[in-house]
Amino acid sequence: MASTVAGSKVALPFARRVSQAGSTNLVDFDQARAQFMRDNAQGKYAGVSSATEAASMVNAPATARVVSYTTEVQIGNPPSNYSLLIDTGSSNTWAGANLTNPFVFSGTTELTSNAVCVSYGSGFFGGDEVMDQITLAPGLTIAEQGIGASIWSEGFGGVDGILGIGPQDLTCSCIPTVVDNAYKQGLLEAYEIGISFTPSTTPSEMNGELTFGGVDERKYKGTLTYVDITSTSPASHYVGIEQSVMYGDTEILGPTSGIVDTGTTLLLLATDAFNAYQNMTGATMDDSSGLLQIDEEQYGALQSLYFNIGGTVYELTRDAQLWPRSLNKYIGGTEDGYYLVVSDNGAVSGSGLDFINGMTWLERFYTVYDVGNSRVGFATTNHTHSGNNSRTI
CATH class of the missing domain: 2.40.70.10 (Acid Proteases)
Incomplete structure (x- = not known):
């Protein structure tokens, strides 16, 4: 051995x-x-x-x-x-x-x-x-x-x-x-x-790190805040949590259960919440990429998304809602386009898995999966409010 x-x-x-x-x-x-x-x-x-x-x-x-x-x-x-x-x-x-x-x-x-x-x-x-x-x-x-x-x-x-x-x-x-x-x-x-994962505007980069057996205090700011794994199925079978989501001052997803997931790229919201988000941003569906698309003026007016998890609010800035523009060609988009990483979960709210906070969300927050205590912890990082996605180069 x-x-x-x-x-x-x-x-x-x-x-x-x-x-x-x-x-x-x-x-x-x-x-x-x-x-x-x-x-x-x-x-x-x-x-x-x-x-x-x-x-x-x-x-x-x-x-x-x-x-x-x-x-x-x-x-x-x-x-x-x-x-x-x-x-x-x-x-x-x-x-x-x-x-x-x-x-x-x-x-x-x-x-x-x-x-x-x-x-x-x-x-x-x-x-x-x-x-x-x-x-x-x-x-x-x-x-x-x-x-x-x-x-x-x-x-x-x-x-x-x-x-x-x-x-x-x-x-x-x-x-x-x-x-x-x-x-x-x-x-x-x-x-x-x-789990530490940072935003990247290049197609291939060693920009993440798993710490087995603990946390790396150098990777986050402030204090880690923990919530218990949700008891609501099917989210309870995964790394499931409870959260609500606001777009600016408007709640688009009430308190409900979903998961954080390293195997999902996008931020997925229940269909009704996604539709509300699309209406409020003015985005249109791009057939080539499958993502919502906005123009430069709409991007300038884009408001932050706020995630209330266990009483702590985490801000996903407008830049964090954007697919890196320097990588647009990899998703079938146009070079100067603005594509959003918020997408449809495929089911209306109430399914028991009403959102998936994928890697485009996780890259803005340090995350701890505490297996032994059946809980998940989050904290902000130096990259929570970074703004490189909107750049084309």
Whole structure:
């Protein structure tokens, strides 16, 4: 068994990569994921036992993933390197999606008798469950981790699989997550993950960091404020919270439940709240990108969104509501266009999952998923009020 310093905090850097828009745009992908999360919590995917069945449950053909948030890990000994998507919305860790970088069995790989088949709404994978060691970062090697060795997959072009860091019972309750095992093996100082992600105007940048076993006080300002995981289903099955949303002085989404999610790019609001937002901003739907579009004058009049979470208000500025203009071509937009990152959740309020605060929201606030205490913490950062998205270069 590999060793590490007991009770430590370990940083794991991750990158955002933006690729040219293909057949599936940002909105299609995120909405398919939102629908999957609602269906999954209601048991639609329970008992999936084959890759064929998992494939039949894909809601959108996400063969061209526009935005990926990935980290590099090593599996096995001798180790093989894999680029995995960071996902608080799932619990399984698996690799081998990329045909040019298949899962490699090593001297520490133990094949179990279990098959693993998981649908994600926008993709799927099927393969064998193995027990192996996984190194997330120097000083954090987890032994006897259940890992999926992919044989079939769809919707994961350009990446090798998923690092699932969400609640254990999300996708397969029989397999503890890497966070669960790391803590149980005495490798972490605390049963929590700190998530730091900063705005970027370039297509590929190492601009994020996960802190396993604690928080990094250098990454945020002021005090972390915590709220309990919501008890309202289906949000309660994920990293779910309660919040209300105001556009300027007008409430567009009353107190309700939803989730924070590293696997979603946009900020998704319940359909009625989204419609109110569109009407108040004067935005029109752009068919090419699937996003709301405004002109320069409307951008100048754009008001902040205010999120009340547990009595603390977090401001999403007008710049934070804007897709980085320097990256417009990657979403099929025009070079000088103004595109908003607020989109439709795909269901009216009252569904139990009325919003998803995706990475365009998380890049403005430091976030802590306190697994051990079933709560989530937030704080502002030096980037909460930064204003680079409106620049074209």
